[in-house]
Amino acid sequence: MASNLKCKSFASKFMRTVFPLSILIGLSLQSCTKTEVIDFEQEPKNRITAFQIKNSPQPLVGAIDQDLNSIKLYIPYYSNLDFLIGEIIIDEGATLLRSDSTEINLLEDELDPIAAGDSARYIVRSADGKYRNYVLTQEILPHPDSLKVIGYGNNPRRNAFDFKLHTVEDGNYEINANAAFYAFGNFLSSSHRATFTLKNQETDETHTDYVRSISVSPQANEMYVMTARVSPNAKFGTYDVTLDHQGRTTQLAPMKIDYRLPYTESYSSSTKYMVGDTIVFESGEATFPVPEKIYLRVNKSTREGDVPTGFASNLYGKEIAMRIVSNDRSTIKAIFPEMPVGVYRNYQSNVINLYAVFKEEPGFRAGTVFGTEHRIAIPSSAGFLVEASTNN
Structure with missing residues (x-):
């Protein structure tokens, strides 16, 4: 740290003749200013400077907030990726670590795949041993139209000979545990990532593991069919059903789950x-x-x-x-x-x-x-x- 003393003299020839010497000395002392020069303290070189997904057909770039140490990925609704493979750029001289502190060699290793919808953690260590922890999260950018499911079907194709569509107006949809069913709607994406939330009408117990989406495939006129299956461990009862798919939510007809003995x-x-x-x-x-x-x-x-x-x-x-x-x-x-x-x-x-x-x-x-x-x-x-x- 250094100090410089700069003085501005007001003792001009005119002032010397007008003011007494003692007053001039006082004015000169009051006009002095002291400037402190502080050494620049460099920020640690432990930042993620860029993050993108390399296995996506369209560019997916993470939004990095260096104050919150966060990375946000915005996933379009039409994406059909089950896992995301990321690419990271970090400060020169820094080292990237997994959440368990094992080192990632960015010249040789790929980043661990991230399941769609999951979060991930990364640690960056600077050359002088300073650490920074980042959290990556994902958010689906939904289609602007609301999700509409016209009903449950007993066949994956609406023009099939034995097709029957069960709508909300029909009341409870009866199905046995361990059986597959089909839902027809404007999913507008072949992603099978969906959450069925079942709330028991009698006990108010909520379950998100009773129904699993298996696949989604397009049909005519922007209509898609979702194939799903009821868990064999689902408890019998009547449930209100909410479906979440790629950032959109809708209410389906209530589902009545029971059990049936298998055929031979x-x-x-x-x-x-x-x-x-x-x-x-x-x-x-x-x-x-x-x-x-x-x-x-x-x-x-x-x-x-x-x-x-x-x-x-x-x-x-x-x-x-x-x-x-x-x-x-x-x-x-x-x-x-x-x-x-x-x-x-x-x-x-x-x-x-x-x-x-x-x-x-x-x-x-x-x-x-x-x-x-x-x-x-x-x-x-x-x-x-x-x-x-x-x-x-």
């Missing part, structure tokens, strides 16, 4: 099992209650060769139990039972079948019968092969 699963002719294998039963677009037991039964055939040679006659009609390993609403896993090895044919459809008996549960459609056997799988007419366990 068919096995191909190439199916084979080893004793002790895990056999998996899938519920398709339906729902499994909790199983009490799973078993296989072989009925006597009028045809020779439908069962392996040496199949004991006392096994006909007997429940050959399978040990249940795990179960949820969409899948049951059980251990294939000990039984004679060989080919089991099923030219007569009731020779070989697999059954389950389910515990009674609320929420299933009227007429569902519990406590009795349900056929959950049937082999093809060619049957299947049972092989001996390699552990024997």
